[in-house]
Amino acid sequence: MTEGKRYDAQTLTTFVEQLFETAGADAEVAQVVTRVLLEGELLGHRTHGLNLVSRYIGGMLTGQVKASAGLLEQVSDSGISTLFDGHYVLGPYCVSRALDSAAKGATEQGIGIAVVRRASHIGCLAAYLKPFTDRGLVAMVYSSDPSVGLVCAHGGIDPIYTPNPIAAGIPTRGEPILLDVSMSTVTLGLVGQCREAGSPLPHPVLMSNKGQVTDDPADFFTTPPGSILPLGGQAFGHKGFALAILVEALTSGLAGHGRKDAPDQWGASATAVVIDPRFFGGLDAFTDESSFLSKLILASRPVDPERPVRLPGQAGLKLREQALREGVSLAQKVVDDLNQTAGQLQLPALS
Amino acid sequence: MTEGKRYDAQTLTTFVEQLFETAGADAEVAQVVTRVLLEGELLGHRTHGLNLVSRYIGGMLTGQVKASAGLLEQVSDSGISTLFDGHYVLGPYCVSRALDSAAKGATEQGIGIAVVRRASHIGCLAAYLKPFTDRGLVAMVYSSDPSVGLVCAHGGIDPIYTPNPIAAGIPTRGEPILLDVSMSTVTLGLVGQCREAGSPLPHPVLMSNKGQVTDDPADFFTTPPGSILPLGGQAFGHKGFALAILVEALTSGLAGHGRKDAPDQWGASATAVVIDPRFFGGLDAFTDESSFLSKLILASRPVDPERPVRLPGQAGLKLREQALREGVSLAQKVVDDLNQTAGQLQLPALS
Numbered sequence: 131m132t133e134g135k136r137y138d139a140q141t142l143t144t145f146v147e148q149l150f151e152t153a154g155a156d157a158e159v160a161q162v163v164t165r166v167l168l169e170g171e172l173l174g175h176r177t178h179g180l181n182l183v184s185r186y187i188g189g190m191l192t193g194q195v196k197a198s199a200g201l202l203e204q205v206s207d208s209g210i211s212t213l214f215d216g217h218y219v220l221g222p223y224c225v226s227r228a229l230d231s232a233a234k235g236a237t238e239q240g241i242g243i244a245v246v247r248r249a250s251h252i253g254c255l256a257a258y259l260k261p262f263t264d265r266g267l268v269a270m271v272y273s274s275d276p277s278v279g280l281v282c283a284h285g286g287i288d289p290i291y292t293p294n295p296i297a298a299g300i301p302t303r304g305e306p307i308l309l310d311v312s313m314s315t316v317t318l319g320l321v322g323q324c325r326e327a328g329s330p331l332p333h334p335v336l337m338s339n340k341g342q343v344t345d346d347p348a349d350f351f352t353t354p355p356g357s358i359l360p361l362g363g364q365a366f367g368h369k370g371f372a373l374a375i376l377v378e379a380l381t382s383g384l385a386g387h388g389r390k391d392a393p394d395q396w397g398a399s400a401t402a403v404v405i406d407p408r409f410f411g412g413l414d415a416f417t418d419e420s421s422f423l424s425k426l427i428l429a430s431r432p433v434d435p436e437r438p439v440r441l442p443g444q445a446g447l448k449l450r451e452q453a454l455r456e457g458v459s460l461a462q463k464v465v466d467d468l469n470q471t472a473g474q475l476q477l478p479a480l481s
Numbered sequence: 482m483t484e485g486k487r488y489d490a491q492t493l494t495t496f497v498e499q500l501f502e503t504a505g506a507d508a509e510v511a512q513v514v515t516r517v518l519l520e521g522e523l524l525g526h527r528t529h530g531l532n533l534v535s536r537y538i539g540g541m542l543t544g545q546v547k548a549s550a551g552l553l554e555q556v557s558d559s560g561i562s563t564l565f566d567g568h569y570v571l572g573p574y575c576v577s578r579a580l581d582s583a584a585k586g587a588t589e590q591g592i593g594i595a596v597v598r599r600a601s602h603i604g605c606l607a608a609y610l611k612p613f614t615d616r617g618l619v620a621m622v623y624s625s626d627p628s629v630g631l632v633c634a635h636g637g638i639d640p641i642y643t644p645n646p647i648a649a650g651i652p653t654r655g656e657p658i659l660l661d662v663s664m665s666t667v668t669l670g671l672v673g674q675c676r677e678a679g680s681p682l683p684h685p686v687l688m689s690n691k692g693q694v695t696d697d698p699a700d701f702f703t704t705p706p707g708s709i710l711p712l713g714g715q716a717f718g719h720k721g722f723a724l725a726i727l728v729e730a731l732t733s734g735l736a737g738h739g740r741k742d743a744p745d746q747w748g749a750s751a752t753a754v755v756i757d758p759r760f761f762g763g764l765d766a767f768t769d770e771s772s773f774l775s776k777l778i779l780a781s782r783p784v785d786p787e788r789p790v791r792l793p794g795q796a797g798l799k800l801r802e803q804a805l806r807e808g809v810s811l812a813q814k815v816v817d818d819l820n821q822t823a824g825q826l827q828l829p830a831l832s
Contacts, residue, residue: 205762206760206761208590208591208760209590210561210590210591210592211590211591211592211756211757211760211761213760213761213762239559239560239561239562239590240559240561240562240594241561241562241592241593241594241754242592243591243592243756245761245762247762268730268731268734268735270727282781283778283781283790284790285783285784285785285788285790285791286778286781286782286783286784286790287781287782287783287784288781288782290774290777290778290781291774296724296727298727298730300726300727300730300734307726307730309723309724309726309727310723311719311720311723311724312720315716315717332716333716333717337784341782341784361712361713361717361720361721362666362712362713362717363714363716363717365666365683365684365714366666366684366712366713366714368662368793369662369663369712370712371793372660372662372793373647373660373662373724375651375658375660375774375778375792375793376621376647376649376651376660378770378771378774379619379649379651379658379767379770379771380619380756382770383619383651383758383762383767383770383771384619384756384758384761384762384767385761385762386758386761386762386763386766386767386770387762387766387770388770388773388774389770389773389774389777390769390770390773403592403754405562405594405731405735406562407734407735407737409557409559409562409564410557410562410564410596410735410736410737411556411564411596411598411734411735411736411737411738412737415737415738416730416734416735416737418741419729419730419733419734419737419738419739419740419741420729420730420734422739422740422741423641423642423726423729423739423740426641426740427634427637427641427726430633430634430637430638430639430641431637431638431639431692432636432637432638433636433637433638433688433692434636437636439634439635439636439637440636441726442719442722442723442726
């Protein structure tokens with residue numbers, strides 16, 4: 131990937147916020163969405179970072195994606211259980227509001243949950259978590275998209291549901307543990323990248339529309355389409371399949387809006403659950419335990435001496451820390467797209 | 482497996498309750514534990530069914546396992562968030578009380594959570610769920626055991642944590658979806674069975690203490706011991722590993738009692754989370770969605786035409802229905818063990 135120059139995080143924040151605001155976003159929405167996308171970039175999730183800015187603004191300009199805070203509708207609220215209808219407002223704003231709502235419940239009574247239906251694209255789940263672990267909270271996010279079917283049932287051929295990630299932030303005495311894993315073997319992104327690169331997938335995790343397991347991305351992009359195997363693959367795919375059904379239930383099921391409604395527009399169902407350890411064994415006992423487990427894991431003898439065992443999120447947090455210290459290195463393609471969007475909006479280019 | 486005759490479920494219930502009571506259990510504890518173990522048996526989980534009765538009573542007679550309801554201590558309670566200390570009371574009683582507590586929170590405010598530390602052996606998580614799905618609730622149970630290390634970190638050699646299952650019951654318009662999956666590729670039970678049978682594991686999912694992936698159970702039972710690969714195996718084990726860490730956090734982390742305490746007695750940390758869909762999109766919308774997804778899944782073309790795609794829990798619920806209709810068929814070994822325990826307690830044998 132061609133690297134451009136390094137940018138100060140504050141410079142990027144100001145620049146991207148202005149893009150969103152000029153394109154019509156409320157200031158609050160622009161700030162939250164910018165923070166989440168920059169966080170994805172900082173953590174090294176370059177497919178879910180600032181590359182999404184131009185896509186999101188493109189959606190706003192065609193009217194498919196909304197950016198007004200007032201459109202995010204609170205459908206019901208018990209104090210700790212909340213349902214929002216996103217009405218296709220920018221997803222990072224919807225999910226952040228859901229997490230804030232769940233965190234409020236957690237700090238008041240130990241746990242809170244908020245469900246969002248019809249959020250626009252929500253980016254990278256790992257990017258939402260650190261503000262909550264910084265407060266000593268355990269934060270979880272689940273998501274699915276009822277308008278899309280990519281992954282097969284265990285033992286089945288046809289694509290039915292989405293990769294349905296589970297993400298969680300777990301506080302420790304040091305850096306948090308940040309996990310963000312899909313319940314499929316791979317995501318559509320990797321399948322598409324391999325097709326573009328003309329290379330097979332690293333593992334045979336696709337199912338052709340004839341029921342053959344394959345590593346050839348061409349077998350996915352057929353009519354009818356192929357599918358992606360659940361986490362666990364052929365041998366243990368019943369586990370990833372079962373967990374994916376749970377994610378569907380926690381997201382689209384609770385949302386009351388899902389595959390039964392046959393939505394024709396890309397739109398996520400997302401559920402945030404936040405827990406405050408202070409209501410159980412206490413924050414000290416919690417972080418003592420999570421730190422102890424972390425040490426056990428990091429002390430584990432590695433299979434490959436060149437690759438020490440790492441905690442989930444550890445590599446991303448290191449990249450984040452480096453980027454905040456040395457500046458954010460953006461791919462030239464991302465800079466070009468940002469500047470093209472700035473031009474469209476008659477704003478100056480990124481300096 | 483040698484099959485004995487079929488027994489009426491009520492006959493078994495009365496017989497097993499009497500064993501527990503005579504061995505010193507409170508009537509309430511005897512009833513709950515019997516119901517959970519019989520339910521495991523009915524669902525076809527024969528390693529987590531009535532075969533456990535003699536083992537549990539053996540533990541009671543040596544004093545390691547407690548059976549007094551009053552010993553289950555409620556350490557804290559916010560109304561929806563509760564921490565119990567099981568003090569090694571029979572696990573099915575501890576987990577059932579935790580689920581009841583979480584369900585109370587759910588029906589009052591949408592979600593409830595209860596964490597138990599130091600429960601004795603808790604059996605099969607799938608066996609707890611149906612009473613809650615029958616009430617239109619989504620019920621989840623997570624568990625780990627901080628006194629045991631069996632599974633390696635992704636990329637690591639040493640055994641660190643337990644298989645850490647996630648179980649969930651999801652209501653539909655018909656039978657519920659019941660899932661119960663470990664975050665490891667296989668459980669210790671299967672490794673032990675293969676060693677006894679002198680056969681390799683069906684897949685190479687063990688790690689020798691030298692860092693070699695193997696299907697030979699002998700490579701697990703070494704000094705120092707081998708380990709079990711996380712769900713996802715060598716290619717995607719970072720996902721099972723990450724989810725297992727989340728289960729550790731939700732169980733031992735919240736419990737404030739875990740690996741840091743180096744417990745020397747087998748004892749589970751278990752967490753129950755119950756959600757009431759009525760506080761979100763409503764129960765009808767929830768079951769419409771879960772039933773719609775179920776139909777999509779069941780209509781999926783199977784890879785093997787002889788093996789139609791099934792929902793998690795479907796096979797077990799069919800066995801359950803058959804056993805309730807035709808009687809429960811117990812393995813002769815289980816009948817013999819039950820009768821030996823009855824003899825020890827000077828009670829009549831199972832008729």
